[in-house]
Each structure stands twice: as structure tokens, then as C-alpha cells.
Amino acid sequence: MTIKEVLKWSCIHLVESCERPQFEAELLLAHHLDKDRIYLVTHADVPVENIEAYEALIKRRAAHEPYEYIVGEASFYDIHLKVAPGVLIPRPETELLIDEVAKIIEREAITSIAEIGVGSGAISVVLARRFPNLKIVATDICEAPLRIAGENVEAFGLGEQIILRKSNLLDEVDERIELVVSNPPYIAEDFKLEENVLAYEPKEALFGGRVGDELLKQIILDVKARGIKWLACEMGYDQKVPIESFVNEVGVKSVRFYKDLAGFDRGFVIEFE
Numbered sequence: 554m555t556i557k558e559v560l561k562w563s564c565i566h567l568v569e570s571c572e573r574p575q576f577e578a579e580l581l582l583a584h585h586l587d588k589d590r591i592y593l594v595t596h597a598d599v600p601v602e603n604i605e606a607y608e609a610l611i612k613r614r615a616a617h618e619p620y621e622y623i624v625g626e627a628s629f630y631d632i633h634l635k636v637a638p639g640v641l642i643p644r645p646e647t648e649l650l651i652d653e654v655a656k657i658i659e660r661e662a663i664t665s666i667a668e669i670g671v672g673s674g675a676i677s678v679v680l681a682r683r684f685p686n687l688k689i690v691a692t693d694i695c696e697a698p699l700r701i702a703g704e705n706v707e708a709f710g711l712g713e714q715i716i717l718r719k720s721n722l723l724d725e726v727d728e729r730i731e732l733v734v735s736n737p738p739y740i741a742e743d744f745k746l747e748e749n750v751l752a753y754e755p756k757e758a759l760f761g762g763r764v765g766d767e768l769l770k771q772i773i774l775d776v777k778a779r780g781i782k783w784l785a786c787e788m789g790y791d792q793k794v795p796i797e798s799f800v801n802e803v804g805v806k807s808v809r810f811y812k813d814l815a816g817f818d819r820g821f822v823i824e825f826e
């Protein structure tokens with residue numbers, strides 16, 4: 554089959570699992586051929602080699618497996634990160650958390666931070682690249698994220714800046730830390746997630762407890778107890794009210810909530826006394 558024919562066949566197979574079957578078919582074929590998408594247009598009549606391997610990719614996508622797990626890579630901020638099953642695919646809204654943290658790091662001349670729940674390393678890698686003097690201790694409770702984050706840290710040559718550590722929250726972090734950043738699991742246990750997210754992405758990265766904000770609240774308490782001045786977290790669109798009243802009970806110098814590009818509440822920045 555030629556490239557043109559293969560794309561037509563792929564679209565038919567992807568129509569139920571993908572919102573944009575033509576686009577995803579092109580991405581997967583470009584990945585299979587190790588070419589860019591323009592090549593598919595300029596070489597439409599060239600036969601596709603090793604078609605069985607490509608069909609296997611299409612079958613995985615047709616079964617709703619996320620594109621990023623199939624190609625082993627996710628694009629995030631200004632980089633491409635390795636991802637794998639067991640590790641959350643970084644989401645575009647988390648780029649806003651990075652921007653919030655970057656503003657504080659710049660303004661307060663911060664040089665030592667911790668990240669709770671490193672996942673693929675998305676947050677820590679972007680921040681370390683942006684601030685070459687920044688030292689980061691990045692924790693995760695699961696092995697797979699620590700392994701993949703390690704590969705990303707190495708791929709970007711950031712081993713001097715980012716220390717990865719298996720830890721529940723900050724339990725194993727005894728370094729002096731000025732700011733904590735986290736995109737923790739914050740979804741309620743019974744929330745109906747999309748099939749492909751539920752079937753493929755790690756539960757430890759998604760669910761924050763019965764209500765969903767349990768881990769966020771624990772992080773607020775831990776950071777305050779450690780005497781760390783700044784905390785920035787991503788949260789669910791419906792968690793502003795409970796987090797705000799919790800923060801008022803706990804007592805902080807200030808709390809500011811930020812919204813995502815769709816206008817939903819998406820996170821907060823706390824300054825402790």
C-alpha cells in the first residue's frame with residue numbers, strides 16, 4: 554500500500570477512537586517512517602514498508618491507548634519528554650503552574666525548591682532548564698515515574714540540578730527548601746473519567762482520595778510545618794472553595810488562585826508567614 558492508501562485505511566480504523574483521525578493517522582505514520590508530516594504529502598505514492606508494525610500502532614490507538622504512550626513521547630512546554638505506562642502524560646494546563654512558579658523564583662531569587670509527585674519530570678525539567686542555578690529535590694511515591702523522570706533528567710543533562718527521591722510527599726526531603734511545587738493527584742475517587750484515561754493512565758497519579766483534595770490539604774499542612782515560605786499547586790476546577798476555607802483555617806500570609814485558559818480555577822500560590 555502507498556502512503557495515501559495507508560492513510561485512508563487508518564482513518565477508517567481511527568474514526569471511533571480519535572477526534573481527528575486523519576491528523577492522528579498522519580502523526581503515527583510519520584512516527585513509523587521516522588519522517589515529518591510534510592513527507593507524507595510529498596511522497597503520497599511511495600509504498601509503506603514494514604506495514605505490519607504500523608498496523609499494530611493503529612490497532613493500539615483504535616483501542617484508545619493514548620498517542621503519547623504509543624510513541625513513547627509527549628510534547629510539553631518547549632520540550633519533548635519521554636513517557637511510558639505508569640507515568641502521567643503531562644497536560645498543557647500544568648504549563649501555567651510552571652509560569653506561576655517561575656515568577657516567584659525570579660522575584661524572590663529562589664535557588665532551592667522541591668517538587669512533590671515528579672511524574673515524567675515535566676515541571677522540574679522545564680524549571681531547571683529555565684533557571685540554571687536552581688537546585689530541585691523531586692519526589693514520587695512510585696517507581697515508574699522516578700525511572701522515567703531519571704531518563705528525562707539525564708537526556709537534558711540536568712543531573713547536577715535535579716535530585717530524584719522516592720518519598721511520600723516531603724517525608725524523605727531534609728534539605729533546606731524555599732518553595733514547593735506540586736501537581737498532585739486531585740481527582741475524587743468516584744469521578745467519571747474518560748475511558749482512555751482510566752484504562753491507561755496510573756491511578757496513583759489521578760486520584761487524590763475520596764473527596765479528591767485530601768493530598769492537596771496534606772501538602773499544605775506539611776509545607777507549613779516545615780517552615781517553607783512558598784507553595785504552588787495545581788488543583789481541580791471545583792476545589793477553590795474547600796481549599797480557600799482550609800487555608801484560612803490553617804493560617805497563611807496570603808493565598809492567590811489562578812485560572813486556566815478556559816477560565817476555570819486551576820491552582821493556587823500560598824505564601825506562609
Ligand SMILES: C[S@@+](CC[C@H](N)C(=O)[O-])C[C@H]1O[C@@H](n2cnc3c(N)ncnc32)[C@H](O)[C@@H]1O
Pocket residue numbers: 641642643644647669670671672673674675676692693694695698720721722736737738757758759
Ligand atoms: C498528577 S501526577 C503529576 C506528574 C507530573 N508532575 C506532571 O505534572 O505531569 C502526580 C504524581 O504524584 C505521585 N504521587 C502520588 N501520591 C504521592 C505521594 N504521597 N507522595 C509523592 N508522590 C506522589 C504520582 O505517582 C504521580 O507521579
